Amino acid sequence: MKKIRKLGFIFTFVMIIALVLGACGRKEKDSSTKPTTVPTEEEQDDKEKDKGKDDEVQTAELPRDLGGIDIKVADWFTTNDTEPTTAREIDQEAYREDLQSTHNFTLVQESIGTWNEYQELFITSTMTNTSLADIYIMDPTFIPEPLKQGLLYPISDLPSFDPEDQLWNQSVIDFMTQNEKVYGFTEEEDSPGLGIFWNKRLFEEGGLDPDLLYDLQKMEGAWTWKKMEELANQLTIDKDSDGITDIYGITCWSVEFSKAAVFSNGSDYVKYNKKTGRYENNQMSDDFLEAIKFGVELYSKGYMQPEPEEAEQKWWVSAFAAGQAAMMVGEWYEHPSLQDMEDDWGFCFFPKGPGEKAKMQTMFVGNIRIIPSTLDEQRADDVMFAYKLWVSPPPGYEDEEEDYSYYYSKVRDARAVEETIIPMIQGQGKRSLLYQVPGLSFRWGGNMDGGGFDGISAVEIAQEASAQFDAIIKEFYGD
Numbered sequence: 001m002k003k004i005r006k007l008g009f010i011f012t013f014v015m016i017i018a019l020v021l022g023a024c025g026r027k028e029k030d031s032s033t034k035p036t037t038v039p040t041e042e043e044q045d046d047k048e049k050d051k052g053k054d055d056e057v058q059t060a061e062l063p064r065d066l067g068g069i070d071i072k073v074a075d076w077f078t079t080n081d082t083e084p085t086t087a088r089e090i091d092q093e094a095y096r097e098d099l100q101s102t103h104n105f106t107l108v109q110e111s112i113g114t115w116n117e118y119q120e121l122f123i124t125s126t127m128t129n130t131s132l133a134d135i136y137i138m139d140p141t142f143i144p145e146p147l148k149q150g151l152l153y154p155i156s157d158l159p160s161f162d163p164e165d166q167l168w169n170q171s172v173i174d175f176m177t178q179n180e181k182v183y184g185f186t187e188e189e190d191s192p193g194l195g196i197f198w199n200k201r202l203f204e205e206g207g208l209d210p211d212l213l214y215d216l217q218k219m220e221g222a223w224t225w226k227k228m229e230e231l232a233n234q235l236t237i238d239k240d241s242d243g244i245t246d247i248y249g250i251t252c253w254s255v256e257f258s259k260a261a262v263f264s265n266g267s268d269y270v271k272y273n274k275k276t277g278r279y280e281n282n283q284m285s286d287d288f289l290e291a292i293k294f295g296v297e298l299y300s301k302g303y304m305q306p307e308p309e310e311a312e313q314k315w316w317v318s319a320f321a322a323g324q325a326a327m328m329v330g331e332w333y334e335h336p337s338l339q340d341m342e343d344d345w346g347f348c349f350f351p352k353g354p355g356e357k358a359k360m361q362t363m364f365v366g367n368i369r370i371i372p373s374t375l376d377e378q379r380a381d382d383v384m385f386a387y388k389l390w391v392s393p394p395p396g397y398e399d400e401e402e403d404y405s406y407y408y409s410k411v412r413d414a415r416a417v418e419e420t421i422i423p424m425i426q427g428q429g430k431r432s433l434l435y436q437v438p439g440l441s442f443r444w445g446g447n448m449d450g451g452g453f454d455g456i457s458a459v460e461i462a463q464e465a466s467a468q469f470d471a472i473i474k475e476f477y478g479d
Contacts, residue, residue, distance in 0.1 A: 066105040066382045073109040073369075073387070074133035076118045080110070088397055095394035105386050118142065126151045126372045134375065134383045138184070138368050140435040143176075144476070146370075147183060147436070153371040153380055156182035160385040167392060171364050175431040179274055184368040187391040192332035192407075192424040193362035194260045196350055200412075201343040202247060202326040206235045213348040214415045223351045223360060225261075225294055228327075232303035235326035248305035250298060251316045251325035254453050255446030257304075259363055260329050260350040261291035262445070263430060266357025269445055269469070270433040278477060279436050281469040283445060283462045287355040292445070292458035294353070299453035306454060332421070335410055347416040349428070362429035439472040 084090045100106055112132050113121050119142040125132045126146065146152055155161045161182075163173050169186045176184030200210035208231070209215065216223040232249025239246040250257075262268065267287035270279050282288055298304045305325050308315060314337075320328035321341045328334075329350065338345055352360040369387075371380055393400065402425075407417045434440045443449065444465035447456060 063102045064385065066103050066386060069105050069379070069382060069386075071105060071107040071135070071383055071386055072133040073107065073135045073137065074112045074122075075109065075137040076111055076113060076115045078109050078111045088394070088400075091396065092394045096390060099386075099389050103386065103389070105382070107386060107390055115139070119145070122146060122372070123149070123151065126374055129374050131372045131374050134371065134379070135387060136370050136372065138370055140365060140368060140431070141438065143184065143368060143370070144436050144438050147178075148476070151373050152183040153373045153375060154181040154183055155185060155371055155380075155384060156180075158377075158381045158384050160381050160388065161185070165388075167388065169366075170427055171429060171431050172366075172368055175433070175435075176368060178272065179277065184370045186367065186369050188366060189402075189425050190364045190427060190429060191366060192421045193364055193429060194256060194263075194329070194331055194350060195362060195420060195424075196260075196348050197320060197328045197330060197334070197338065197345050198348070199320070199323060199326050199343050199345055202235060202323065206237070206326065208234070210344070211346065211413075211415065213346060214419055217348050217351075217360065218419065221352075223349070225264075225351055225353050228351045229298060229301075229303070232298060232327065233301070236303045245302060245305075247323075248325040249303040250327050250329065251305040251319045252329035253314075253316055253446070253448075254295065255442050255448050256331065257295045257329045257453075258292055258446040259432075259442055261294050261353065262288055263361060263363050263432070264350045264358060265291045265353030265355035266359055267291060267355060268430075268433050269442065270437065270440065272433060272436075279433060279473065281466050281473060283466045283469060287353075287357070288445075289458050289462055290355060291353060292461050295446075296453045296456070296458050296461075304453065307452065332424075339410070344412045346413060347411065348420050349424075360428070362424050364429045364431045365435075437473055437476050439476070440469060444468045 084093050096107075110133075112118070118139075121132060122136055122138070122142070123146050127149075143152075156163055156177075163177075163182050163185075167187055169188060169190065171190060172184060172186045173182055176182055196213065198213055203210045203212060212231075213223070216227060234249070235247065236245060236249040237247040238244060265287050267285060268282055269288070271282040271285075272278075273280050295304070299306075305316070305319060312318065314334075316325075316328060317330065317334050317337045319325055320330075321338055323343055332347065335347075349360045349362065352358050371383065375383065404417055404422060407421050408414065411417055411421075432442075434442065445461070446452065447461045447464070450456065450461075450464070453461075
């Protein structure tokens with residue numbers, strides 16, 4: 001009996017010990033560190049991305065603060081009496097208000113004087129370091145003198161100006177570049193310029209497709225001087241064989257024909273000499289002479305209408321509208337005179353010449369923006385930074401297509417807009433360096449005062465024009 005009692009005691013003791021050890025084991029297991037696991041590549045990438053986002057938040061730059069500067073853009077035409085009416089104009093106004101608040105500046109555009117006094121106001125105020133504005137909108141004829149005197153800021157030196165930015169008009173950048181530095185710019189697109197109007201009825205009567213010139217200018221290398229002469233010959237007609245031409249292949253002002261031919265041959269009336277830093281006469285160059293010779297030959301062969309006796313102003317426009325010529329070389333701005341023309345007409349580029357740099361292109365004119373040289377570098381850069389944002393499209397309009405409805409309303413067919421006018425607006429052309437020297441004129445290159453292309457050679461025209469140019473350029477540089 002005692003033995004049984006003793007065994008029961010031992011069993012009970014063992015059970016107590018087991019329970020105690022079990023409880024300790026569970027506690028030790030629960031309180032022990034969990035085993036370390038290696039994160040997957042995906043988990044690691046997520047952690048890095050989250051860390052990068054945190055870093056971006058911590059290092060994000062605040063909007064550029066322009067310190068409350070008041071920026072003024074000067075011109076001779078702003079009246080400030082227009083209110084926004086279209087959705088875009090309203091959105092643009094709101095966008096500009098937000099820009100001024102975000103970047104801490106104000107910008108206004110104001111007239112500072114008449115066109116006649118504008119250049120003098122700019123030169124005088126800049127030379128006396130009392131500039132009337134931060135940006136000046138300049139007529140191209142206002143540029144040469146202050147540029148020569150070093151009164152224009154080399155904006156290509158500014159960090160906030162990128163000459164290759166698509167916002168800026170490239171033809172103006174090229175025009176305002178001297179020795180790798182840019183001195184002027186504009187956000188405005190180019191306007192349609194010199195081209196060829198043609199009478200579709202006369203083309204049909206001459207056995208030609210009325211849309212032939214559109215087709216030619218679309219085909220690489222098809223619309224050339226040679227082709228133009230061929231068509232002028234075919235379309236010059238003596239209807240009753242009396243020895244008097246009734247319909248001419250071409251009518252034009254010799255000055256405009258010369259311009260169109262010179263630029264289509266890749267040339268210009270003036271060139272820039274990088275070594276001397278001066279503009280020089282270019283009318284004795286081979287490419288220039290070739291262009292004038294083309295006009296002289298068309299005239300001498302009887303394909304170009306001569307100026308009538310006691311001719312009215314712009315007689316060639318009236319002659320074309322009356323159906324006296326199949327083609328007219330002229331500026332796009334002549335189109336209002338053709339709105340009531342009975343015959344349908346088209347509008348295309350002047351053909352490409354044979355010169356090494358020849359190109360089917362028009363000639364541009366238009367206003368230019370400049371910054372006065374008296375601005376210090378920081379202010380000049382702040383001004384450029386603000387102006388770039390100011391003239392950029394408001395949010396939501398970056399990819400909006402341009403509205404060409406005005407041009408469609410002025411032509412007789414859509415191809416004139418789509419295949420000629422829009423390419424011109426988008427930059428298929430150049431600006432003449434002639435405007436870089438005050439007093440120079442295209443009139444001499446077209447022999448305006450000497451009878452145009454009648455009874456004179458290309459060399460004689462160029463020699464007489466060069467004498468005029470050389471004297472004016474010499475005076476401009478004070479030689």
